Amino acid sequence: MRSDNWRYGELGSYSIVEMGQSPPGSSCNAEQRGMPLLNGPTEFGSKYPTPKQWTTEPKRICRPGDLLFCVRGSTTGRMNWADQTYAIGRGLAAIRHVEGAEYQHFLKGAIDAGLEGLLQMATGSTFPNVSKPQILSLRSPIPPVPEQRSIAATLSCLDDKIELNNRMNKTLEEMAQALFKSWFVDFDPVKAKMEGREPTGMDAETATLFPDEFEDSELGQIPKGWRVGSIYDIAEVLYGAPYKSTLFTSRPEGYPLIRIRDLKTLSPQFFTNEDHPRRVLVNPGDIIVGMDAEFVPCVWMGKVGVLNQRVCKFVPRNPFTSHLMLYFLIMPHMAYLQHAKVGTTVSHFGKGDVDRIRTIVPKADIQACYSKLSDNILQSMLVCKATNIALKEIRDTLLPKLMSGEIRVPEAEDILEEVL
Numbered sequence: 001m002r003s004d005n006w007r008y009g010e011l012g013s014y015s016i017v018e019m020g021q022s023p024p025g026s027s028c029n030a031e032q033r034g035m036p037l038l039n040g041p042t043e044f045g046s047k048y049p050t051p052k053q054w055t056t057e058p059k060r061i062c063r064p065g066d067l068l069f070c071v072r073g074s075t076t077g078r079m080n081w082a083d084q085t086y087a088i089g090r091g092l093a094a095i096r097h098v099e100g101a102e103y104q105h106f107l108k109g110a111i112d113a114g115l116e117g118l119l120q121m122a123t124g125s126t127f128p129n130v131s132k133p134q135i136l137s138l139r140s141p142i143p144p145v146p147e148q149r150s151i152a153a154t155l156s157c158l159d160d161k162i163e164l165n166n167r168m169n170k171t172l173e174e175m176a177q178a179l180f181k182s183w184f185v186d187f188d189p190v191k192a193k194m195e196g197r198e199p200t201g202m203d204a205e206t207a208t209l210f211p212d213e214f215e216d217s218e219l220g221q222i223p224k225g226w227r228v229g230s231i232y233d234i235a236e237v238l239y240g241a242p243y244k245s246t247l248f249t250s251r252p253e254g255y256p257l258i259r260i261r262d263l264k265t266l267s268p269q270f271f272t273n274e275d276h277p278r279r280v281l282v283n284p285g286d287i288i289v290g291m292d293a294e295f296v297p298c299v300w301m302g303k304v305g306v307l308n309q310r311v312c313k314f315v316p317r318n319p320f321t322s323h324l325m326l327y328f329l330i331m332p333h334m335a336y337l338q339h340a341k342v343g344t345t346v347s348h349f350g351k352g353d354v355d356r357i358r359t360i361v362p363k364a365d366i367q368a369c370y371s372k373l374s375d376n377i378l379q380s381m382l383v384c385k386a387t388n389i390a391l392k393e394i395r396d397t398l399l400p401k402l403m404s405g406e407i408r409v410p411e412a413e414d415i416l417e418e419v420l
Helices: 101-121 132-136 145-184 188-194 323-340 351-355 364-404 409-417
Strands: 007-010 015-019 035-038 053-055 067-070 079-081 086-088 092-097 139-142 227-230 235-239 255-258 287-290 297-299 305-307 311-316 358-361
Touching: 015 132, 067 101, 079 101, 086 092, 092 101, 092 132, 101 132, 101 139, 101 145, 101 364, 139 364, 145 188, 145 323, 145 364, 145 409, 235 351, 287 323, 297 323, 305 311, 311 323, 323 364, 364 409
Parallel strands: 035 086, 255 305
Antiparallel strands: 007 139, 015 092, 035 053, 067 079, 067 092, 227 358, 235 311, 287 297, 287 311
16 A cells, blocks of 8 residues: 555545435335335446335435445345435445545445455345445545545546446447337338338338238238248257356356356356356357346347356347347247246246247348348447446456555556557
8 A cells, every 4th residue: 555645444434324224115106206216236227226116205315426335135235326316225325425426436446446355244144234334344545535536537437438338238229129119010111101101211122122011910910921930930049058066166267157147247257167068159249048037138248158057048040130130029028928927936938938939030131131230230239348348357457456556547547548
């Protein structure tokens, strides 16, 4: 640690911690009456939360700009930023720097740097809990206030760039999904031609590929010349292998092992060197689905890895079928399976469920047109995600050095200039 006015102290010497308290259940609602309520990480986004409940009787409140910190259960340590005033339940704490919003990223950096030790202090083996005294007692180097502000600005710059890429990816996905819905769900080009109008958003050559009438099918009316078929007319489905947990390692050796819990973070926690005969490789852009609990399809944007058991991969069967088309095509089927299995002892699906999926099969030339557009979108998404992975690795490298004083902000800025 540097000696020029740096000291070693507790988080409580420069921060305020507000522990959440759940409001009465009778005051909670989904009709947006009262104040938005946050209960835990299920409402967290990449940066800001999205409330699902409201309460007319808030007990504890966070302020805009507060750091939201999960203090209970298996997600203890997860963090988000408060973009507005929220009521917070007992699963959360709101943490703020006494000097104000400009210093919040320094505060988060101190928590990130000491998070492993804080989690080790958490009480309860099954459901760990972090208390207010434990958060306040987290010890770390503390630089002078101006240096804290400079460190906060550097970390904020990195986080803002990562969040910008996340928003760009969300917008790109929404663009691809809107086009898919128009062509393959609402059949807008077909309806336009039936009404004597030119389809919008496409050139004349693409418009000629769509028919100007519908025909009946087992799934209702579909464009004439299209058909209904099995999911296997569109995709091949590959199932993950049962890797031996005794061979898992947290060291980056072998392949990252993609488990169900990794689908949300896109960041596997374990690696394996096991040469399993049923190994299924996953590349960026592949479509994978967890087969237990939530069956939400995922466009994999992490590094190349292997599939663990109870995770499957949908592969386009034809070169004219794009990954994003397949992604949007299976999404409602997975949502239906999820709804159908609510209330069962173990919510999961298997090959038999996949075998029963029936879907529209558009003509190949129309699939190819959509693929040409959506493949460009997917490539842009993958570039954004790869950039974010690199930025997070840089942040993880810089963080302990900045927080300890090993390097100063100008040195860190020189490093960032080479990659931003």
